[in-house]
Amino acid sequence: MAPRANWKGFLRLSLVTCPVALYPATSDAEKISFNQINKNTGHRIKYLKVDADTGEEVSSEDIIKGYKVDTDTYVEVSKDELENIALESTRTIDIDEFVPKSSIDPRYLIRPYYLVPDGKVGHDAYAVIRETIRNMDMVAIGRVVLTSREHIIGLEPLGNGLMGTLLRYPYEVRSEHEYFDDIQDVKVTKDMLDLAKHIVNQRASTFEPEKFEDHYEEALTELINAKRQGKTVGSKPRPRGENVVDLMDALKKSLYSETAPKGKKPRKAAAGQKEMLLPIEGKRGADKKTVKSERSTGRKKAG
Numbered sequence: 558m559a560p561r562a563n564w565k566g567f568l569r570l571s572l573v574t575c576p577v578a579l580y581p582a583t584s585d586a587e588k589i590s591f592n593q594i595n596k597n598t599g600h601r602i603k604y605l606k607v608d609a610d611t612g613e614e615v616s617s618e619d620i621i622k623g624y625k626v627d628t629d630t631y632v633e634v635s636k637d638e639l640e641n642i643a644l645e646s647t648r649t650i651d652i653d654e655f656v657p658k659s660s661i662d663p664r665y666l667i668r669p670y671y672l673v674p675d676g677k678v679g680h681d682a683y684a685v686i687r688e689t690i691r692n693m694d695m696v697a698i699g700r701v702v703l704t705s706r707e708h709i710i711g712l713e714p715l716g717n718g719l720m721g722t723l724l725r726y727p728y729e730v731r732s733e734h735e736y737f738d739d740i741q742d743v744k745v746t747k748d749m750l751d752l753a754k755h756i757v758n759q760r761a762s763t764f765e766p767e768k769f770e771d772h773y774e775e776a777l778t779e780l781i782n783a784k785r786q787g788k789t790v791g792s793k794p795r796p797r798g799e800n801v802v803d804l805m806d807a808l809k810k811s812l813y814s815e816t817a818p819k820g821k822k823p824r825k826a827a828a829g830q831k832e833m834l835l836p837i838e839g840k841r842g843a844d845k846k847t848v849k850s851e852r853s854t855g856r857k858k859a860g
Contacts, residue, residue, distance in 0.1 A: 564703055565675055566648040570686050575679030579721060582669040589777045639705065647702040650710060655695040661711060664730050667723040672712065687714050752808040
């Protein structure tokens with residue numbers, strides 16, 4: 558099923574405007590998720606919204622937003638009042654400025670989205686904006702309202718489309734000085750640095766996400782499949798950190814372990830494949846073997 562747009566509106570660069578839709582670029586839908594259940598009955602837990610003082614359940618139409626000003630006092634804000642302060646960015650991403658990508662601190666990055674033309678009209682204007690950003694080798698900065706809050710968004714070309722990345726405001730980013738000021742200023746010798754560089758060179762590569770596997774997700778799949786077959790899964794040894802007494806000696810041993818020939822690793826699933834849970838017995842010809850299935854790239858969770 559095609560993903561649902563998180564936002565629809567207009568992208569505007571000065572007087573050039575086109576209708577666009579914003580879709581999430583990532584999804585957690587493929588990950589195993591758990592429900593909370595009553596261990597005595599096996600029934601799923603249901604949460605109710607109740608009055609903190611009376612303990613009585615409150616219906617959705619009787620719930621409004623409130624800002625806490627002290628222990629027992631709230632400033633009530635209605636849905637209409639929130640809509641009355643709606644910003645232009647609720648319906649329009651207005652490009653305010655262009656900045657070098659290198660100038661955006663990675664700590665400000667939140668999550669990526671895909672921004673695409675909405676409908677059959679506006680593709681020409683969309684292309685003009687996209688290619689302008691591409692040719693200038695810059696990131697376009699604008700604002701967009703998602704989940705009732707205004708966010709900064711950075712736009713950059715990605716193939717035939719635009720990728721928009723939500724950015725944090727300065728007050729959302731903690732200062733590194735609070736954490737780094739107590740780190741000791743240690744002198745690293747040239748010999749140590751040279752050895753460490755050799756280790757890095759042995760592992761130098763290009764980032765290929767498909768090479769990485771979610772080991773915890775695989776362990777969850779193994780656990781659930783085993784329990785459904787009445788089996789148990791034993792605990793696995795946890796890696797232990799060891800105190801480094803001689804740093805130079807540790808670097809030399811690390812370099813040796815990197816250059817020493819390694820045995821063949823067991824064959825893994827092809828890139829993009831994921832070990833899936835066994836089907837429930839009795840449904841659609843249940844198979845006792847664990848199957849492998851192409852990870853869906855089309856399933857996107859809204860929001």
